[in-house]
Amino acid sequence: MSNESNEIAKFQDPGLPEHVHRKTDVDPKAADRAERQVAILFILSALSTVLAIYSYIFIPDDKFFFLPIMGDTNAHQLFLGLGMAFALLFIGLGLVHWAKTLMPDTEVIAERHDFRSPDEDREDFVRTVKEQAAAAGLGRRSLIKRTLGLALGVSALTPLVLLRDLGPLPKKKLEKTSWKAGTRLVTDPGDRPIRPEDLEVGAVAQVLPELVPGKVRHLSDIAKDAVLLIRLRPNEFQLNAERLSWTHDGIIAFSKICSHMGCAVALYEQQTKHLLCPCHQSTFDVTRAAKVIFGPAARPLPQLAITVDADGFLVAQQPFNEPVGPSYWERSS
Template sequence: MATAENPFADPGLPPHEHRAQDIDEQAAKRSERTVALLFVVSMIATVGFIASYVAIPIDKIVYIWPIGHISALNFALGLTLGAALFCIGAGAVHWARTLMSDEEVADERHPIEAAPEVKAKVMADFAQGAKESQMGRRKLVRNTMFGALALVPLSGVVLLRDLGPMPGTKLRTTNWKKGVRLVNQSTNLPLRPEDIAVGSLTFAKPEGLEEDDEEFAEKIAKDALMLVRIQPQNIKDKHELSWSHEGIVAYSKICTHVGCPISLYEQQTHHVLCPCHQSTFDLSDGGRVIFGPAGHALPQLHITEKDGFLEAANGFEEPVGPSFWERG
């Protein structure tokens, strides 16, 4: 009641009005079924999202009035994911408005540090709220909500597919194979043994791979080759020696750490250095790692000579480039 000392007295809370669901169990059941239906529709929409992602071609265009011509896949994904999320939200809101307790309770403010009795009251209020939410009683609502919440994250999991197609055998194959000539990457001319001087570093590519090719950058990232000539008596690895030609050894130019191109060669030690993270490889000893984070030796290409030109005797026996989980 307002007075001269306090003209703005607290009017208090209006009388509580019971909802139809509070006094009629049939009305409560109808609300429960409505909430469950929304959660089930959310589950169906999530399944539709996954099915659309799998079944609709990425380049399919459809006409949707009044939007116009759009991607069928984008439209289906947006529609199904939007329906899934909307139905979860609508179901939760309808549950709160019709089945959970809606009685307003005023509570006095208290100090920041709550007294033990206040803490006990909070826990009691929480327990009472959990009871009034009817989570245990309305099992249909609870179970369908859990189902909808469990299925919706699958939409995000499916989208991981857009990280790119599985590589298959692409990581294990290059354009090097038996009979492919080695071409000097600088002059674009086939390499002869006499072109490789002792102590020099020469970069090569497969014959037929041209810089104006549409996929040149992708292919050279695996095909790039470096050649050095070492006196045969200085080659320590017998396997390496048998795969060389007159002391000319050919190794992948791609570092086995993260794929940087190797370009630094020290002719006295026959070491090559990756400029990115300083991984160092010994080209006189099977391309093994002698320093740095690289986990594998550089793959060697078996080369031979035919008609005066250097060519591959076969392809790489192991994947080139950075290490990956399935690599042996």
């Protein structure tokens, strides 16, 4: 701030204690040490981004392992999330450390202007910014400049890698759920097989397919397999003969995954016998095979045909009649 016409001026407020210089201001070795620390933080950020990208591409999204506090954990999502979080954390820590140890810490006051500043002031401003950038060591501290460029450059790759999510469409993958002919319906939570008499008229329950012994229930399976069981009086249905044969003693079963965008259809109005999706208010009429009567969903909820086995427990007659979840997956264009 050597130009006296510049209205931005450093000053020492007489009410403040005298300015104390940091160690890095007076000791070049301390400044170099701080520079290396900042560089290490930026390099750690870049490595974290590499971890995120590696997890995204190379760890299969159906690989799970057990963690004591989290239970079954998806390795793909865990390391992708940790990589991205640490990439941002280390960039943030590096910038803060840089600002605290190496950037100028003088007090500056800027006088206010009305609207557009005169050209002379604007030129002064540009000159001041350049001076401050030089004082911050951007030109001199090439190690920081290079490692910051590395961290930012590598982290910018992450959104590009995520473009991979745009395709290919899952196609057949979504069509397959764990429901098969003879699969028992079990309570969620509890994994207890259900008999028709466990459900009163007007009741609703969430169920899952019984686990095959030795298998683990993954979150991605629950997302596709969840079923809502609803019990009406048999004469309340308005179904054709085939659909009626998919019910048992007034109990009807639908996929819980909304056919609009995949939210959990979680609300049942007992009076109207409507199922509601809380996300965009799609409403499905239970008496008419979950026909859409309101909202953006384009097709009914897939129905699971049910019956009872020899022991009197509810079982599936066959897989869902249609793929579960958002219907846009099925569009060809």
